Amino acid sequence: MNDLARGHSSATLLEASKLGIALSPELRSLWAGARLCGPAFTVQGAGGDNLALHHAVPQAPPGSVLVADLGGARFGHWGEILTVAAQQRGIAGLLIDGGVRDADEIKGLGFPVFSRNNAILGTRKDFRGFERPV
Template identity: 35%
Template sequence: MTDVAPASPPATAALADLLQLRGRTGWLTPPLRPFQRGEGAVLGVARTVRIAAGPGAHGLKPLHALLAEDLTGRVVVIAGADAAPGAVWGEILTAAALGRGAVGALIEGSVRDVSAVAGSGLRLWALGEATAGPGGAVHVAEVGGPIEIAGTPVADGDPILMDDGGAVALPAADADTLLADALTYHRAEEEVLAALTAGLRLPRAYTPKAEAITRLRGR
């Protein structure tokens, strides 16, 4: 999956609302917050990493090895990095990821070099910001396995939709259906906005969205 035009995919907010309608989760924002939003929307594919406390046998070297892979269209998703006392991601890893074709990084932990990363083109979301690096306090426990961020499961290869509003992970098995239904929801919201612009009051203007919610909830 690659960059898509902003008008092509649903908004992440619409996708999150659809998941809520069906009693599901998938949004990673919150707890993650933006440090580099990028321009427009991007639909990428997760490349998962799980970090654990302790120095481990190889430290963070497996993450560095991953960033030497072909990452075209990939979103690096790192869970467990909040175990580190400092940042596990910064300018160097951003440059490495971009050089291998990555489109985003979602870090359950801290990042640094935020001003240097700004405008890089790599969407970057994390829990917070730190000045120091991770030291030897954490290690990569697994690459490519299933992870969770704040209870939301992400598998390697799952689609990740990112835009100015957030980041949402989708299970690969039914991602196409969910994206199509979320686009229906998104277009209904656009109809509401067009009706309000035309002068209709909200109770009447809201009708297309209410009808879409009824249809989509029942699927």
């Protein structure tokens, strides 16, 4: 007998939270089969600048997922070098509202990434951003 038959309702996490927010459907896995699970380590960056991500990797606890707001900017904020550093740190994956590059290399490393787009445009390193554990 399923939960509905027992008189229990079934709800998504969003429905249960009663919050008016949801993950944008434009955020997609970089490679098929990628999965993310872990406590969020949030990063506020600036579009076209990846310095905040460089600072977040050594600060995020092992097992955490970097959740980065880059304003949906179409730049390659994350790539193979940051992926290798994140794996060495024990970071579980990345959810980024912005672009990433080096998709084939990241897939080959098995690092789960969900992003708004793939982009080859380079970034600057001016905005340190801020990180805050959730």
